[in-house]
Amino acid sequence: MIIETYNAKETFCLGEKIGQQALPGQVYTLNGDLGVGKTVFTQGVAKGLGITEPVNSPTFTIIQEYEEGRLPFYHFDVYRIGDIEEMEEIGYDDYFFGQGVCLIEWAELIKEILPSDIISITIEKDLEKGFDYRKITITGLELEM
Numbered sequence: 246m247i248i249e250t251y252n253a254k255e256t257f258c259l260g261e262k263i264g265q266q267a268l269p270g271q272v273y274t275l276n277g278d279l280g281v282g283k284t285v286f287t288q289g290v291a292k293g294l295g296i297t298e299p300v301n302s303p304t305f306t307i308i309q310e311y312e313e314g315r316l317p318f319y320h321f322d323v324y325r326i327g328d329i330e331e332m333e334e335i336g337y338d339d340y341f342f343g344q345g346v347c348l349i350e351w352a353e354l355i356k357e358i359l360p361s362d363i364i365s366i367t368i369e370k371d372l373e374k375g376f377d378y379r380k381i382t383i384t385g386l387e388l389e390m
């Protein structure tokens with residue numbers, strides 16, 4: 246499925262819709278260049294799950310946990326990860342194979358440990374279509390629009 250957005254709000258709303266429909270145990274991977282909108286999308290997902298506290302990229306930790314929503318939400322940003330051992334130290338499989346919803350920014354950096362049944366989201370720019378245009382490709386999810 247490919248969805249095109251033309252401003253940050255639309256990307257946020259797409260995330261929100263996905264958050265509303267998210268199911269226990271789902272793992273969402275989020276890929277795309279710096280500044281493309283991964284965190285904006287994630288903030289929408291959090292809102293859709295009913296999380297009201299502010300969600301930003303966890304800069305000094307790999308994972309940020311949110312327990313106040315409809316389901317536990319585990320937001321990973323592995324941009325600064327050195328090696329996979331850091332994921333082992335935080336006990337990543339308890340999250341990946343648990344009953345919450347995982348969302349992993351920069352998931353391509355930890356390919357080797359991702360579960361096989363993930364929902365993959367890639368966000369890309371296309372400057373020919375405008376500065377705020379984003380092409381969002383989603384695989385592994387049936388989304389009701």
Ligand code: ADP
Nearest residue numbers: 251252253256279280281282283284285377379
């Ligand atoms: P990332 O987490 O991928 O590094 P951020 O979500 O932090 O990126 O930042 C994305 C930036 O791009 C924000 O400043 C946002 O306002 C801007 N932006 C412009 N157009 C869009 C769009 N269509 N979707 C998402 N973000 C957009």
Ligand code: MG
Nearest residue numbers: 283284302350
């Ligand atoms: Mg980010």
